[in-house]
Amino acid sequence: MRLDKFVCKSTELTKIEAIQRISTGQICVNGDVVTNEATQVHENNTILLNGIKLKARDFRYILMHKPEGTICSNIDEVYPSLFNRLNVDNISELHIAGRLDVDSTGMVLITDDGRWSFNITTPMKECSKVYRVGLSRPVSDDVEAKFRDGIQLQGEPQLTRPAALEVIGPKEVLLTITEGKFHQVKRMFSAVGNRVVSLHREAIGTVYLDIDVGQWRYLTDIEVQSFTK
Ligand code: URA
Numbered sequence: 719m720r721l722d723k724f725v726c727k728s729t730e731l732t733k734i735e736a737i738q739r740i741s742t743g744q745i746c747v748n749g750d751v752v753t754n755e756a757t758q759v760h761e762n763n764t765i766l767l768n769g770i771k772l773k774a775r776d777f778r779y780i781l782m783h784k785p786e787g788t789i790c791s792n793i794d795e796v797y798p799s800l801f802n803r804l805n806v807d808n809i810s811e812l813h814i815a816g817r818l819d820v821d822s823t824g825m826v827l828i829t830d831d832g833r834w835s836f837n838i839t840t841p842m843k844e845c846s847k848v849y850r851v852g853l854s855r856p857v858s859d860d861v862e863a864k865f866r867d868g869i870q871l872q873g874e875p876q877l878t879r880p881a882a883l884e885v886i887g888p889k890e891v892l893l894t895i896t897e898g899k900f901h902q903v904k905r906m907f908s909a910v911g912n913r914v915v916s917l918h919r920e921a922i923g924t925v926y927l928d929i930d931v932g933q934w935r936y937l938t939d940i941e942v943q944s945f946t947k
Pocket residue numbers: 817818819820822900901902903904905917
């Protein structure tokens with residue numbers, strides 16, 4: 719693999735930062751300073767950053783179907799953590815790319831790759847999240863346009879980003895948003911005089927939830943890469 723990729727995989731550095739460290743002579747490969755980031759290296763090589771040995775990590779990318787009554791936290795609080803359902807090593811290294819509330823269900827992505835999860839959670843990347851929402855009353859006709867144009871949530875400096883609303887039943891809608899403010903979906907409906915009674919995340923980006931409640935699986939390579947485009 720290329721040296722810059724190896725440095726990224728074994729540290730928290732971005733590609734630009736890794737290239738900067740390499741080009742300024744901070745990386746040694748098998749005892750020699752290497753300043754070309756495209757140099758091919760192997761995991762058996764001894765690679766040092768400022769004298770400290772680097773070890774490439776294999777990141778983990780997991781999809782889970784969150785049950786109601788579990789929390790997106792690494793430890794149990796009032797409710798049990800959904801991590802209890804994951805029988806993998808080093809759970810404390812994992813985090814959730816976009817939490818769901820305790821009463822919400824659906825798709826949760828779990829990883830130990832912070833740069834990957836940033837692509838999912840930062841509004842800048844416009845990664846879509848699709849929610850199936852049950853409401854206390856039918857949506858009024860003007861809500862679709864309001865959500866498309868952006869609405870003002872209490873305490874937020876900016877309007878919400880354009881969101882797509884599809885009415886699929888008298889009190890049921892699909893809502894697609896590309897950001898994840900605190901309790902965003904509930905607050906959006908509250909701002910238009912409605913109330914969320916059920917909330918289920920069906921998809922993130924191009925990946926759809928395809929496993930039963932409480933189950934989990936590793937993402938495929940194609941699914942992992944779909945979030946880095
Ligand atoms: N928006 C909410 O209000 N709650 C969630 O769990 C997810 C999005």
